[in-house]
Amino acid sequence: MTLPIRKRRWAPCAAVLLMLGTACDGEDAPRDEACGEPLYGGEATDEAWRTFVDAQGRPTDSSQAVTLESPVPGQTYAMDAAPPTWRWTSPLASRLPSRETPRSMLAWLGNLLLPSAQAHLPPVTGDFYWVQVTVPGRRCPVELLTSNMEWQLDAATWDVLRAAPGQDLRVQVTSAYLVQNRLREGPYRLESPRTIRVEDSR
Known part of the structure; x- marks a missing residue:
């Protein structure tokens, strides 16, 4: 079953929040993503994904990249094979969760007076993995x-x-450790993508 794609939903700011000096999270125009959002698994959210997207311009670092157990290098699948499961291990998985930063009084009051102003999913903390599969002739990767x-x-x-x-x-895997959607460690990428093929068994 295809994993659901959760879209960010913004609510307009109320006058009371403007008086408190807070700004609407949705004031900035959304980033133009021609390929749309990826599939999501586990605790991943669109907020976490945008943190990965914003970090794409950073220098490539493979020092703490995942170890891709499957697919193996040069993996070949038969056309009639069942959908495979890909697995990996990561040094980031052993990181202890950081203490969450206390919310400001203004943010607390804003949520008390207008809960709908925080309609998006709560911030996430932990290790996350962005898997991208580049397919020849296809404009957007599978993600x-x-x-x-x-x-x-x-x-x-x-x-x-x-x-x-x-x-x-x-197949490329980018990993990072986030604290409340903010980049704490990484991103790390495989030094080179893993190449696989699907062969016609006839």
């Missing part, structure tokens, strides 16, 4: 953001990969 250490591909995603038989598909 998943998850807090899990595996990806059980759903049927729809598997069909997209099987639509490029005999071609190199590149």
Whole structure:
């Protein structure tokens, strides 16, 4: 079953919040993402994904990248194979959760007076993984953001990969540790993407 995509929802600021000196989180125009959002797994949210997107311009660092257990280098799948499960391990998984920063009095009062002003999902803390699969001839990669250490591909995603038989598909995993949606450590990326193929068994 395809993992649901959760969209960010913004509520307008009320006059009382303006008097308190707070600003609407949604004042800035949303980033133009031609390819849309990824699939989400575990505790991942669109807020966490945007933290990853904002960090894309940072220098590549593979010192604490994941160890991709599956798929293995040069992995080949048969066209009629069931959707696979990809697994990895990560040094970030052993990090202890940091203490959350106390909310400001203004934020507390704002939520008390107008709870709908915080309609988006609560901030997340922990290790997260952004898996991207580049498919030749396809404008957008197939993507998943998850807090899990595996990806059980759903049927729809598997069909997209099987639509490029005999071609190199590149799997990249970016990892980071977030504290309340803020980047605390990383991002780390595989030094080079893992190349796989889907072959016609006929």
